[in-house]
Amino acid sequence: DGGITQSPKYLFRKEGQNVTLSCEQNLNHDAMYWYRQDPGQGLRLIYYSQIVNDFQKGDIAEGYSVSREKKESFPLTVTSAQKNPTAFYLCASKASTEGLGDGYTFGSGTRLTVV
Amino acid sequence: AQKITQTQPGMFVQEKEAVTLDCTYDTSDQSYGLFWYKQPSSGEMIFLIYQGSYDEQNATEGRYSLNFQKARKSANLVISASQLGDSAMYFCAMREGYTSGTYKYIFGTGTRLKVLA
Numbered sequence: 665d666g667g668i669t670q671s672p673k674y675l676f677r678k679e680g681q682n683v684t685l686s687c688e689q690n691l692n693h694d695a696m697y698w699y700r701q702d703p704g705q706g707l708r709l710i711y712y713s714q715i716v717n718d719f720q721k722g723d724i725a726e727g728y729s730v731s732r733e734k735k736e737s738f739p740l741t742v743t744s745a746q747k748n749p750t751a752f753y754l755c756a757s758k759a760s761t762e763g764l765g766d767g768y769t770f771g772s773g774t775r776l777t778v779v
Numbered sequence: 780a781q782k783i784t785q786t787q788p789g790m791f792v793q794e795k796e797a798v799t800l801d802c803t804y805d806t807s808d809q810s811y812g813l814f815w816y817k818q819p820s821s822g823e824m825i826f827l828i829y830q831g832s833y834d835e836q837n838a839t840e841g842r843y844s845l846n847f848q849k850a851r852k853s854a855n856l857v858i859s860a861s862q863l864g865d866s867a868m869y870f871c872a873m874r875e876g877y878t879s880g881t882y883k884y885i886f887g888t889g890t891r892l893k894v895l896a
Contacts, residue, residue, distance in 0.1 A: 772821060
């Protein structure tokens, strides 16, 4: 079955470390997105990518970096510059050929905790 | 600025009854889209229903319907005949304008629904 796979499900990071969250999709979707979810704040857009080797900053990109070397993969690196990285991270994708009424397909998320 | 507001942090409903989850939005665009997503405890966001700003009829998908009142800028989700499996977090979202080759979406803060047996 097609879908989005995020790994790991749980991740612990020490202060000052960089960590990378994986997002892989086999839906042949062009666009991929990273969202951060905090309690009581809904989802906020970190980065998004429409095509391979191109990506744009979202609303809260500081302290994060991404790459899009393959259509299927959109990893997110949480750098030591991100001062409050503890959150739930969701990856999503969407086909450019889909209609306006088609929503995102989401992964099951990665919960990152700073220890 | 575009904004989505969900004023109900939590709701309870008795099994088999209907429940309405509120969502209001603010936009200056004439063309926009409104979505509802369900997030169970597993964390994955599940797309439920969509309403386009030019759609004259309210959207329906099985037990889900969207009560769209354009003049009041509200897009409430109605779940009929609630089931225990409906217990989850529900998010309202709006599609923003087209930039850099794609649409972006903004999300409300969510409503946690608990269905009681």
